[in-house]
Amino acid sequence: MGAWGRGPFESDAAADFLAELREEESPGRLVRAALKAVARTPDTEYLEVDAGATAWAAAELVAAARGAPAKDAPDDVLETAARLRATPALCEEAAGALSRLTRSRSELLELFEDGGHREKLAQQLAELKQRLAAPKDSAARPARATKGDVLALPVGQGRFAFAQVIGPGELALFAGAGAEGEAARIVGGEGPARRIPCSLSHVTRQWPVTTKLPLRKDLARPIRYAFESVPFSLYSLTSASAGNFEHVDYAEARRHPEYTRRSPEQLLALAREAAEGRLPAPGTVRSPEEWERAFRAAHRHAWPARRARATPAPFGDPVSFGEDLLPWMVEFGVVNAIRVHHDLAHGRQGYGRPDAGGDQRTYDFAACVAVWSGALPRTAVPRGLGDRLPDAPAKHLGQAVEAALRLLPLLVNESSELRMVWEEAEDGGKAFRQHVQSLREGLEGAPVRTGG
Structure with missing residues (x-):
């Protein structure tokens, strides 16, 4: 599971589950199955994170369906909840699933522990249980619009x-x-x-x-x-x-x-x-050439400032690294960072490009992997940040190397904004391409290459 936050719908597993429910005429069957799969998993069996994240999202849907949604519930959650019947039995199943999430051998719990947020998870699930048990508020139940x-x-x-x-x-x-x-x-x-x-x-x-x-x-x-x-x-x-x-x-x-x-x-x-009798025709998508021209025109003004504060080398933008990837890894844990980037590399999570910030995050991740694997010395980390860089767990290092090798080519492909940023430098992006290639070669020669 790739996680981009600590909420019930801030994971790939929850997003995939919602997308599946949107296509179901009667989503209750899938919600019930997701909850039952977790609630009835014995404590002696390991509960995988995707199953746990899906059950958490399903429980939030049940709470919303009975008129007790979270204050910040996304609109697509409310729409889906409007098509659910929150029976007492379903609420009980949801409460059972939530209890299982915080007991032993739960990968979701381990990820929150890894980021130092076990108590935060416990508080969120306890609050959700209270909403599931509160008197049903039919007036607050999401309005359901149906065909016709x-x-x-x-x-x-x-x-x-x-x-x-x-x-x-x-x-x-x-x-x-x-x-x-x-x-x-x-x-x-x-x-x-x-x-x-x-x-x-x-x-x-x-x-x-x-x-x-x-x-x-x-x-x-x-x-x-x-x-x-x-x-x-x-x-x-x-x-x-x-x-x-x-x-x-x-x-x-x-x-x-x-x-x-x-x-x-x-x-x-x-x-x-x-x-007035006017119905403008819907628009159509732009051609690849139109799209790229428009993107360059809209974003070119910000590129000189990015080049002025950075170099095209790995860790070449210490401000970005110190304010983006590094604190994120410290907060959510190195294992989660590796999983997210591994999912990105294998297309299991949206890459979200072109985006110079996202490209720089990928570049920084690959540089971190190079440090962990010995392809780059730790002295390559910007001054003052090296001591904050966590070590990668040995059993996940191969997965990290494989993810970095898959992601690096995306930094120089047609949808990389970071490539465009450096292409408008005096050397036309030559130094950037060379640094990316050198990083790839260093990782290809790293001693750890398995574990994907």
């Missing part, structure tokens, strides 16, 4: 534009406007309609459902949306609820509407246009 529900969006002068729920995370907005009671005429007619990905829980909090109507045939068929991924030549297709990802090339991606999730404010702005 119609919303009336006020557009002025007593008129309304109409939108209809056509699936998880997706509305259809219809051209035209009328009185609130004229939904059937506009929604059931043959006029233009535009499909719009959005947050149904946010939208229905602002505009309640007014009626329910059958879907038009042209809106009943699911469609895929395209969005720009990385590298610049890679695109993805997804459903409106951001699930079932599929990587495609530009030729295929341009055949689909661009995935743009609209806020209630943006939806209302579109509704005002729809009321």
Whole structure:
């Protein structure tokens, strides 16, 4: 499991679980299975971190479904919880799973201990148990919008534009406007309609459902949306609820509407246009060349300052290392840092590029691995930071070396912002490429090469 925070939804396992639930018509079965798998794991058996993280997320969903969500619960959590029935039996299963997470042989507990946050985890789980046991608050339960529900969006002068729920995370907005009671005429007619990905829980909090109507045939068929991924030549297709990802090339991606999730404010702005008979066509993704040109134009202004404070060598940006990767490793533990980067290297966690800060973090991680494996001397660590660099556990060193070797080529590929930063230096990026290559060669000659 890669973790980027200490919350119930701040891990790859929880994110994958939510994505799977979004595609389920009835998510209760998967939630129950996730909780049961952990609650019924004997203390004598080792509880893997992904199972534990998934159960934690599932328990939060159950609490939200019974009207007791966390104060900072993400919107997609509330949307999914709205489709759950928090029965007493399910709440009991959730409480049992949470108890198992903090007992012996729990990898999730070990990771929090490794970062010095065992008590923090215990407090979070105890607070969640209290919410699961509190009197059920049906009024606070997330509103559930279902297929066919119609919303009336006020557009002025007593008129309304109409939108209809056509699936998880997706509305259809219809051209035209009328009185609130004229939904059937506009929604059931043959006029233009535009499909719009959005947050149904946010939208229905602002505009309640007014009626329910059958879907038009042209809106009943699911469609895929395209969005720009990385590298610049890679695109993805997804459903409106951001699930079932599929990587495609530009030729295929341009055949689909661009995935743009609209806020209630943006939806209302579109509704005002729809009321006047105007429904702007959805956008399409940019070509790789257009994308890179736009990225360079938008970010080039910040690159001279980055070059001024750094060198292209490993650990060449001590400010970034001292304020980003190093304190993160100290807080969350070296083992977690290795796992996260190993997941990045194997595509099990989003790489999130182009991003100069993320690229620098990868570069710094590879440099740390080089120090741990002996490919770089410890004196290569910036002055004042070497004593803070934790040692890598011997049994994870091979995994760290393998991850670094897989990640280093990404620093010089087409989606590396750090490469672009140094390409605009006087030498055109030559020194940066040489340093990255030297680091690769040093790691390839490191004595430890197994453990991936």
